[in-house]
Amino acid sequence: MRHSAAVWDYRAATEITKDWNGIDQVVLRNPQGASVKVSLQGGQITSWRNEHGEELLFTSSKAIFKPPKSMRGGISICFPQFGNCGSLEHHGFARNRNWTIDENPPPLHPNDSHGKSIVDLLLKPSEEDLKFWPHSFELRLRVVLAADGDLALIARVRNVNGKPFSFSFGYHTYLPVSDISEVRIEGLETLDFLDNLCQRERFTEQGDAITFESEMDRVYLSSPNVIAVLDHERKRTYVVRKEGLPDVVVWNPWEKKSKAMTDFGDEEYKHMLCVDGAAIERPVNLKPGEEWTGRLKLSVVPSSFCSEHLDLQRTEKRGHWMSI
Ligand SMILES: O=P(O)(O)OC[C@H]1O[C@H](O)[C@H](O)[C@@H](O)[C@@H]1O
Numbered sequence: 001m002r003h004s005a006a007v008w009d010y011r012a013a014t015e016i017t018k019d020w021n022g023i024d025q026v027v028l029r030n031p032q033g034a035s036v037k038v039s040l041q042g043g044q045i046t047s048w049r050n051e052h053g054e055e056l057l058f059t060s061s062k063a064i065f066k067p068p069k070s071m072r073g074g075i076s077i078c079f080p081q082f083g084n085c086g087s088l089e090h091h092g093f094a095r096n097r098n099w100t101i102d103e104n105p106p107p108l109h110p111n112d113s114h115g116k117s118i119v120d121l122l123l124k125p126s127e128e129d130l131k132f133w134p135h136s137f138e139l140r141l142r143v144v145l146a147a148d149g150d151l152a153l154i155a156r157v158r159n160v161n162g163k164p165f166s167f168s169f170g171y172h173t174y175l176p177v178s179d180i181s182e183v184r185i186e187g188l189e190t191l192d193f194l195d196n197l198c199q200r201e202r203f204t205e206q207g208d209a210i211t212f213e214s215e216m217d218r219v220y221l222s223s224p225n226v227i228a229v230l231d232h233e234r235k236r237t238y239v240v241r242k243e244g245l246p247d248v249v250v251w252n253p254w255e256k257k258s259k260a261m262t263d264f265g266d267e268e269y270k271h272m273l274c275v276d277g278a279a280i281e282r283p284v285n286l287k288p289g290e291e292w293t294g295r296l297k298l299s300v301v302p303s304s305f306c307s308e309h310l311d312l313q314r315t316e317k318r319g320h321w322m323s324i
Pocket of ligand 1: 083090091172196217218249250251274
């Protein structure tokens, strides 16, 4: 029997347009009208909007949209180095390179594809990259806009070299918040962290949730796979689910550092927060032919869901990732 209802084509739900520099970007849409924009410049997620058109990622009003540098905001891919822990440029070179679209990505199961929109981007090293980091790799980033508006990113790094190599990785994620002093993060309490403001000295988090009253730049270690960022004023919560990413970087530049950054407004630290799922403390080791996967999924829910009803760790189910 033939189905008369229209079949959702998850690949046709993408469109290629140009970004601010005339560089290709992919726009994903779901049937409700939510959208995601991914630039081939850096494989950077530059926009994520819900079905009402509301932007769910932070971008600085002073962001500089000039290749090859990634712009300040959205979600950028930090690979093969996070921060300055290595000899490469800050946060690695992946975010400052041109990526390509994989025209023939591994398909989704037809039962799992309804309402989703997907694109796979690829990065392979150039001759120049190999001079500084002599490892042949393939980095595949699958970007998924789900039927319910959630945004999922699945990065796969494959060693196509004859020798083992190791790397760090991070999804450098800028979230917009109404007022940083009213925000708290749940899920990181009692963990050890490395404080980048104290020469990466190791401390143990005390107290309840993480709150903000000054500059913060920390790498929380061995973190749970679900954490929540609660924005009291806006009564909304970002739920961050991750897999293969043991660390969480929490960063807010606060007043002084904001003023020192040319691509960031003096007061913007009040309205943003970076919460990055990452693999930093223990670099990932890949033998020839091996592949590593790091998954991140962002959802936005009303805050009331979270504080009382969302048992963070109980939502940590493998089923979340099965269909992508
Ligand atoms: O300015 P960016 O390269 O985007 O990095 C911004 C920030 O990213 C991370 O959160 C690091 O831990 C910080 O040390 C860094 O300052």
